Every structure is written in C-alpha cells, then in structure tokens.
Amino acid sequence: MMRYSVHWLRVFSVVLAGFCMAGVAGAQSVPASTDEVIALLKRAQEAARATDYAGVFTYQENGAMQSSRITHVVDGTGERERLEVLDGKPREFIRHNDTLYCxxxxKKLVLVEEARTDRFPGxxxxxxxxxxxxxxxxxxxxxxxxxxxECTVVHVNPKTPDRYGYKFCVDRETNLLVxxxxxxxxTIVDDIAFTMLQVGEKVSPEHLHSAWNTGNWKQVEIATHSIDASQLGWRIHTPPGFQFATQISxxxxxxxxxxxxxxSDGLAAISVFIEPFEAARTTRSLSKGARKNGAINVFATRIGDYWLTALGAVPVATLQAVAEQTQFIAPAGGQQ
Structure with a gap:
C-alpha cells in the first residue's frame, strides 16, 4: 500500500509541476512603447529614493552569491539608509542623502564619500x-x-553589441525595483533581487542604527575634486550614447x-582610471589587455607616461575601444 501511495504521489507531483510550468511558459514578451517603459523605470528610480522599505536582497554572478540587508527611510532630514553585507567580512554602508559612510x-575605519544614484534598488x-x-x-x-x-517585467535590449541588456521587475504596488x-x-551576467521586502509603516527606523560603536574609529573623507579631462589634455573615446556622469581626481x-x-548611457556605466605609469607600476603588477573580475570586464593599457584602466559591466570590446582610442595631448603650460 505504501509503494502504491508513493507512486501516485510522484505521479501527482509530476502532473502538478506540469501545470505550474505551463503557467510559466504562458508568459510572453511583446514590444512596448519607449515612453511607457522609460516612464515606468523613472517611477522605479523615484520610488527608490522616496519610499520607506526594508528587506534582504541577493547579488549573484558567476555562481557566487552575496546577501545584504537594507533599511531605507525618508524623514524630516531627507533620506537615511543602512546596508549591511551579510556574507564574508562584515561591512556596513550608512547613507544620509548624498553622503555615504563605509x-x-x-580596521576600525569609516570611509566617507559621495553616494551614487545607481545602487540597487536605484x-x-x-x-x-x-x-x-x-x-x-x-x-x-x-x-x-x-x-x-507582483511585479511588472520589462526587457531593455541593446540595438548594437557594444553593451549588455537588462531585465527589470518593478513592484506593481509601490513601483519599487525588486x-x-x-x-x-x-546569458545572465548578474542578478540582484529582493528575497524579503517590507514597505511603508512596517519599516522601523531603529534598524538604521549600526551595530558597531564607531566612536573611536578613524574617519577618512575621500578627498575628491572635480576636473575637466579635456582641459587636462585627455581625449576620452566615448561609445555612442555614453556621456560623462562623473569627472573627479x-x-x-x-x-x-x-x-x-x-x-554612462543612463543604465550602463564605464569607469576609467588614469594614473601615472611609474606610480601604478610600483604598487602592482601591470599587464596590458583584458581580464575579468566577476561580472565586471577590465581592459588596461599604457598611454605615454600614464596607465589607463577601463572597467564595467559591458562587453570587453567596448572597454578596449575606450582604452585604445583615448589620446593624451599635453596642454599648453603643462597642466595635467
């Protein structure tokens, strides 16, 4: 009797799985209005800044996974956020508006820098x-x-092979990117998604406070200043549709x-680092060409007395073009 019951339990499971998979297969993608999708994604960007939310999300790439816990609250002082990395070495990121504390x-160390707007769920x-x-x-x-x-699924597919595509799921109730x-x-290059999520009044501001007592920790503000690379003699090759989002030293x-x-073209981002060649050579082993760091491609090359490194979640050919087609022409007066 037991064998008979197990047999039919397995049959039932297979049939049930078939119905479930049939439901999944029924989802189809259709062309969407550009204005409609961009408007939806802009609402998601705004929700990331204006909504109270808390949850756990995972980031996966190349078979590796990392979990983080996030709490985000908007109050009378603006945006307040705490992100705690749950795997590996302990790390916390505390954000107040556009200032980020790492x-x-x-090391009993706090690094202070300007926050970026493309951090998930932005x-x-x-x-x-x-x-x-x-x-x-x-x-x-x-x-x-x-x-x-429940979330609305949109696909952003590149027209040319110089960038990757994206698949986004936007919460239908809050417009938050989930x-x-x-x-x-x-091929999925990387994947980031909430596994637990609370919104609105369920979010407790108490979770914004760090578990660490940082009163005697060293605090270092990463000193940066804005520059104009072109005025310094750099002719940076920018792929079609990309513009400068940041230029700092x-x-x-x-x-x-x-x-x-x-x-950045608004979604894809490429970081370009330029440093004196001799300084770079004394701090690490330098090799021209491409390499991969997880989901990030990297391409490095020497340009005169400088070492240029381009990296980002874009095809390596795009980074190679940025690196190898960039030129340096020393400005009059020697400013670099």
Missing amino acids: LIPE MFLGDTGHLMGHYNFMRDTQPSRVAGR KAQTVNGL RPMKSGEAVKHLVL
Whole structure:
C-alpha cells in the first residue's frame, strides 16, 4: 500500500509541476512603447529614493552569491539608509542623502564619500535621454512575482553589441525595483533581487542604527575634486550614447592623484582610471589587455607616461575601444 501511495504521489507531483510550468511558459514578451517603459523605470528610480522599505536582497554572478540587508527611510532630514553585507567580512554602508559612510570593522575605519544614484534598488546614472536610441523595449504580458510581490517585467535590449541588456521587475504596488538582471543574449551576467521586502509603516527606523560603536574609529573623507579631462589634455573615446556622469581626481596611497571618469548611457556605466605609469607600476603588477573580475570586464593599457584602466559591466570590446582610442595631448603650460 505504501509503494502504491508513493507512486501516485510522484505521479501527482509530476502532473502538478506540469501545470505550474505551463503557467510559466504562458508568459510572453511583446514590444512596448519607449515612453511607457522609460516612464515606468523613472517611477522605479523615484520610488527608490522616496519610499520607506526594508528587506534582504541577493547579488549573484558567476555562481557566487552575496546577501545584504537594507533599511531605507525618508524623514524630516531627507533620506537615511543602512546596508549591511551579510556574507564574508562584515561591512556596513550608512547613507544620509548624498553622503555615504563605509564601515570597515576589522580596521576600525569609516570611509566617507559621495553616494551614487545607481545602487540597487536605484538604477539610473546620469542622463537617460539617449536610452531610446540604443535600446529596444519589451514587456511581459503577465506579471511575475518576486519576494511574494507582483511585479511588472520589462526587457531593455541593446540595438548594437557594444553593451549588455537588462531585465527589470518593478513592484506593481509601490513601483519599487525588486529585481534586476544584466543579460548578454541568453546569458545572465548578474542578478540582484529582493528575497524579503517590507514597505511603508512596517519599516522601523531603529534598524538604521549600526551595530558597531564607531566612536573611536578613524574617519577618512575621500578627498575628491572635480576636473575637466579635456582641459587636462585627455581625449576620452566615448561609445555612442555614453556621456560623462562623473569627472573627479582623488589621491592614491603613493601621494599621486588618479583621475576617475565615469561614462554612462543612463543604465550602463564605464569607469576609467588614469594614473601615472611609474606610480601604478610600483604598487602592482601591470599587464596590458583584458581580464575579468566577476561580472565586471577590465581592459588596461599604457598611454605615454600614464596607465589607463577601463572597467564595467559591458562587453570587453567596448572597454578596449575606450582604452585604445583615448589620446593624451599635453596642454599648453603643462597642466595635467
């Protein structure tokens, strides 16, 4: 009798799974209006800044996964946020509006820098006006579910092979981005998604406070100042649709300054680091060419007396073009 029951239990499970998979297969993607999708994603960007939320999300790439806990509250002082990395070495990121405090417990160190706007569940960086010229947009006809919440699924597909595509799930109730994937054709480059999520009055501001007593920790503000790379003699190759989102200079341990430029089309971002070649050679082994660091591609090369490194979640050919087609022409007066 037991064998008979187990047999039919297995049959029932197979049939039930078939019905479930049939429901999944029924979801189809159809072309969507550019204005409709961009408007939805802009609402998601605004929700990331204006909504009270708390939860756990995971980031996955190349078989590795990292979990983080986030609490975000908007009060009379603006935005307040605490992000705690749950795997590996303990790290916390405390944000108040546009200022980010990175807590490094093993060194009893707090680093202070300017926060970026594309940190999950945010997504946009810089001007989004060029997206329609370089991506096609699709949406699923049926909603999906992430962390127990219904969400609208949109696909942002590149028109050319110089960038990756994206799949976004936007919560239908709050417009909050609950899942984002970077995709290269059928391959998922990386995946970030909430596994637990609370919104609104359920979010307790008490969770904004760090578990660490940082009263006697060293606090270091990462000193940066804005620059104009072109005035310093740099002719940076920018892929079609990309513009400068950030141009700054920051000090290195050696005392030399490194130029950090961020190019973005609104979604994809490329960081370009330029440093004196001799200073770079004394701090690490240098090798020209491409390499991979998780989901991030890297391409480095020497340009005269400088070492340029381009990196980002874009095809390596795009980074190679940025690096190898960049030129340096020393400005009159020697300012660099």
